[in-house]
Amino acid sequence: AQSVTQPDIHITVSEGASLELRCNYSYGATPYLFWYVQSPGQGLQLLLKYFSGDTLVQGIKGFEAEFKRSQSSFNLRKPSVHWSDAAEYFCAVGSYGNQFYFGTGTSLTVIP
């Protein structure tokens, strides 16, 4: 069965610092991987996705993620965090079986 693990429930970073959010997945075949962001009281918005090809994927708002098959990971990074990045971040995996699994999320706090 597919599963997604986000080991960090909550992360606090200073504005301007770099950020890395961890995501590990379990899936037998090549996964379709996604990162979504949820601002308080809002729905989810896609940051980026990986299907195939270049393992370093660029997304919106300056985010990027790297797919590492050997580590079953798809970590999200940003070189310099802005206060507006404070939100909850979800990693997700999908498959052609039309099942879709989200991780439990990482809540990001940005301090001035």
Add this chain to the structure above:
Amino acid sequence: NAGVTQTPKFQVLKTGQSMTLQCAQDMNHEYMSWYRQDPGMGLRLIHYSVGAGITDQGEVPNGYNVSRSTTEDFPLRLLSAAPSQTSVYFCASSYSASGSTDTQYFGPGTRLTVL
């Protein structure tokens, strides 16, 4: 385009009551889905549809019914509400019928409380 819309935004039910959460999209998307979001559990797929007249179960379908008579609408029905169904519900859609491999667009959510 309005995107994905959900009504109502908030709802309080008593145990045993029934209700329908509405979801509509105006993007002519084939795939539509319902998720529930609970603290510490992320989002879990309830039901999905790959086109009008076609629905299937997700990870947590018990207690919920869906139908899809048009491309635009995908209502979620709670037949007999239980406190365990207290949650935030999100509807999503994607262009491809293989929605789980495509970008999904989410509605703003419905916060449901069952007393």
